[in-house]
Amino acid sequence: MDMRVTDLSIARGGVPLLEGVSFALVPGQALILRGPNGSGKTTLLRTLAGLQPALAGTLTFDSESVAYGAHADGLKAQMTVAENLTFWAAVHGGADIAPALAAFDLQALRDRLAGALSAGQKRRLGLARLMVTGRALWLLDEPTVSLDAGSVALFAAAVRRHLAGGGMAVIATHIDLGLPEAAVLDLGPLKAALPQADDFDGAFL
């Protein structure tokens, strides 16, 4: 199953952000999204994840194959690391959590309450969640925020394993992830033009 996005236009709060976004991914490929703050990376990922409608364009992939990693990790402070992960595994069909814990070096923390983790540890737990979903397409929004160099390497290794297993990933990031094989899409030039005055009267945004 490959992923194809054609002429996608997106808007945030009624204001068009990007237009003419097109790319294609085949299993084993990753795409890095780049662009300054406010250029629409988060909105693009949310649109791909099916959380908000696109203004125009076509998406040819199953929204049931998407694992979305947002800014917030969706962790419950009152539950332990293992419980948090088990919950997400159960929601997605009950995968084993041990490999995910191992991949992000969380075994030692498995019985710690998530509320007692440091910011970097929480992030690692949030990323480990992706592995238990068993979904093919990872959509990641700034996944390396508050990770140290060692953890970024763990993350890069996890992404590489995912790709090797036939997965795909779309990652919005500013830093170098150490994934030289990934394609890069710069969103800067795709900034949406202002709507024409006439359309504007007709549709008012």
Add this chain to the structure above:
Amino acid sequence: MIALLRRDLVLAVRAGGGFGLGLAFFLILVALVAFGVGPGGALLARIAPGILWVGALLACLLSLDRIFALDREDGSLELLATAPLPMEGIVSVKALAHWITTGLPLVVAAPLLGLMLSLPGPGYPWLFLSLLIGTPALSVIGTFGAALTVGLKRGGLLLSLIVLPLYVPVLIFGAEVARRGAEGQALQTPLLLLAGITCGTLALLPFASAAVLRVNLR
């Protein structure tokens, strides 16, 4: 879905106040009414069914804004929306969890509080039954209100303003069953109507709740 229910119940227990808070509020409310109208047993006995129903309704209202707000804050609501659960299912499970943590304790405690308000003897089973049938509707309607206001900063007051008028039919029929039960009158009609409203809301309102939740997650 069962995992979601279990998680919500675990959180309600661990976060503290999940089960206890609504119940404590219910108790205080009943005590305040007794202080307010005076200790005369006859008057209290007459208004007891209504007081208990209004109290249950307000106690239920108190915890509504937590149904989605916490999940929204930590991002798990968005992640759940992309999970393989249908949104209608998520909403129904949330309502069920709310009923188990808030409605069910109220149903169990109400006869006890009825004792404090000198509710007449024949009223107890009907009070219990009317609350048992009616409180699930309160949770489902409340979940709709919570889904409607989840994105708002000061949604609490607005939530009450929107949800309370929606509670009117449930309250009328529920309290009517309890009152007629206490006075030993025929109560088949209001009981059936109450059950009908509950079944209708359980069947239809999750679709509306899911729709507004999707809009709010946009």
Add this chain to the structure above:
Amino acid sequence: MSSLWEYANPKKFVETSQRVLPWVTVLSVACLVVGLVWGFFFTPEDYRQGATVKIIYLHVPSALVAINAWFMMLLASLIWLIRRHHVSALAARAAAPVGAVMTVIALATGAIWGQPMWGTWWVWDPRLTSFLILFLFYLGYIALWAAVEDGDTAADLTSILCIVGSVFAVLSRYAVFFWNQGLHQGASLSMDAEENVADVFYYPLLVCIAGFVLFFVALVLLRTQTEIRARRMRALMARERMG
């Protein structure tokens, strides 16, 4: 033959409504003046209710508009949800405060009428109570519009609230009738009622109702224009910020 949906274009709507608005306003004022003067000064006093019956010329039309305003909002909400015409959503928003005020007028005139008739300002009569609940629905609807910042999100949320609210309003009405049989007289106007108001009262009442309905239409047209302009202004400001 052009389609009705052409008027869903905001520009077209503003142009047309601006042309229609003065006529509707003049007509509504004319109807109100004629109807009220006729009703207040040129009808006999009721043999049971005396002069107090004349408040009917405010009470019945406002109550009628209050209910039908909600129906209009329901219809507009459905149109928004199905066809996504912005004007429709804004018209629903514009009608809500007018409907709420009509509900207050109906309640207030009802209380004033009730005082000499029933000896009390307020009774928990099913009709009065239904109107109180209707008023609460209006308040919730208006508050939700005001609270949500994004226009389309607010339109979606309020539309669904309007639909759900309609179902519960009907339920409440029957619940309230069940709860208390009430003192209120039967419907003043209906096709099949035997106990209808007499013809002398009936014709000025019809004129008053026409006046109120036209008044409602005029207000909604005006307020919808305002909403469109406000929406347009916000859009222009957003455009400005984008540079």
